[in-house]
Amino acid sequence: MNVKHLVDITDYSIDNWNEILKLAENIRKNPEDYSELLKNKIIGNLFFEPSTRTMLSFESAFIKLGGSTIGINDPKFSSISKGEDITDMIKVVSQYADIIVMRHSIEGVCKFCSEYSDVPLINGGDGRHLHPTQTFTDLFTIFCEKGRLNDLTVGFCGDLKNGRTVHSLVKGLSCYKNNKLIFISTESLKIPDYIKTFMKSKNVEFEEITSMSSYLKKLDILYMTRIQKERFVSEKEYLLQKDIYILNKDKLNLAKEDLKIMHPLPRIDEITRDVDDYKGAIYFKQAKYGVFVRMAIIIKLMDENFANKNFYNKNVIIANYSPLKCKNPVCITNNHSFCGNKTKISNGNKICYFCDNILK
Ligand code: NCD
Numbered sequence: 001m002n003v004k005h006l007v008d009i010t011d012y013s014i015d016n017w018n019e020i021l022k023l024a025e026n027i028r029k030n031p032e033d034y035s036e037l038l039k040n041k042i043i044g045n046l047f048f049e050p051s052t053r054t055m056l057s058f059e060s061a062f063i064k065l066g067g068s069t070i071g072i073n074d075p076k077f078s079s080i081s082k083g084e085d086i087t088d089m090i091k092v093v094s095q096y097a098d099i100i101v102m103r104h105s106i107e108g109v110c111k112f113c114s115e116y117s118d119v120p121l122i123n124g125g126d127g128r129h130l131h132p133t134q135t136f137t138d139l140f141t142i143f144c145e146k147g148r149l150n151d152l153t154v155g156f157c158g159d160l161k162n163g164r165t166v167h168s169l170v171k172g173l174s175c176y177k178n179n180k181l182i183f184i185s186t187e188s189l190k191i192p193d194y195i196k197t198f199m200k201s202k203n204v205e206f207e208e209i210t211s212m213s214s215y216l217k218k219l220d221i222l223y224m225t226r227i228q229k230e231r232f233v234s235e236k237e238y239l240l241q242k243d244i245y246i247l248n249k250d251k252l253n254l255a256k257e258d259l260k261i262m263h264p265l266p267r268i269d270e271i272t273r274d275v276d277d278y279k280g281a282i283y284f285k286q287a288k289y290g291v292f293v294r295m296a297i298i299i300k301l302m303d304e305n306f307a308n309k310n311f312y313n314k315n316v317i318i319a320n321y322s323p324l325k326c327k328n329p330v331c332i333t334n335n336h337s338f339c340g341n342k343t344k345i346s347n348g349n350k351i352c353y354f355c356d357n358i359l360k
Pocket of ligand 1: 053054125131134164165225226228264265266
């Protein structure tokens with residue numbers, strides 16, 4: 001059975017991504033054409049971490065396609081609290097639902113669980129690691145608002161270490177031509193090495209800086225992110241990083257005329273409310289685009305003809321020597337009794353098969 005999961009955008013080729021974006025565009029223009037497509041189908045939403053947009057936009061997307069939703073958004077009310085293994089839970093839910101969306105704080109858990117699912121499993125965010133459906137939302141937003149996905153200077157600001165939406169979007173933008181990426185963060189919240197390695201493998205020009213104002217006039221897009229409080233070891237560490245980058249209307253006097261400001265949301269205080277009516281502030285529109293994109297992702301993953309030629313998962317190289325132990329404490333390999341270590345080679349590095357951590 002060729003079940004298509006979406007764990008990382010690089011599970012699929014750029015042609016496949018463009019197919020998803022094109023379908024999202026058609027859905028946006030003619031939503032009624034799709035309103036009965038998934039009649040009698042069910043989506044299973046399994047959210048083990050808080051979510052508003054991802055969970056509700058998937059529900060909204062599925063209902064707009066004519067289907068119904070079931071789900072869990074608090075593991076306390078599932079048999080996980082009785083000690084059931086998460087892989088058994090996935091196997092069972094895949095008997096009830098036709099497609100599953102899963103969010104969890106453990107990195108690599110969606111990759112691991114996808115191996116136990118009889119239906120497509122979508123990563124709705126795994127810890128600090130990846131968030132592929134937000135990336136398709138972001139790419140679609142950029143395409144709709146800028147008319148292109150190449151020749152863009154994009155600034156990312158905030159918590160670039162822990163922000164999974166940034167990690168996935170950087171991978172996405174690195175695969176389109178001539179994009180320049182600027183990373184604005186403190187020293188301790190810089191983007192992870194494995195993302196830098198990915199950009200280098202695609203010859204992407206990028207810079208890491210600490211001041212937001214200095215680059216504003218060169219940016220086509222500024223992607224703001226919140227400081228991810230829940231990923232810090234202590235409140236004290238978080239408070240040291242909080243409020244360092246705040247975008248307000250005054251700062252925007254320095255910006256390019258047609259700068260677009262994006263944010264995956266939730267916003268805490270990194271964008272002041274006076275920015276909301278700025279002409280380039282598109283973060284709420286971005287949330288709306290997310291429904292069309294998720295409708296397109298669902299349709300494609302449930303279509304047996306999608307991506308048959310370019311199904312990247314088949315091409316992953318697993319090392320044929322003893323796998324190295326992953327040192328990421330929140331990797332699934334360190335948080336599950338029988339998920340053993342697996343190593344893959346990517347861009348010349350040995351990396352964890354599940355969380356992409358570079359292994360040394
Ligand atoms: C993000 C997430 O959960 O990673 N939100 C979202 O899905 N739109 C961003 C965040 O929590 O900061």
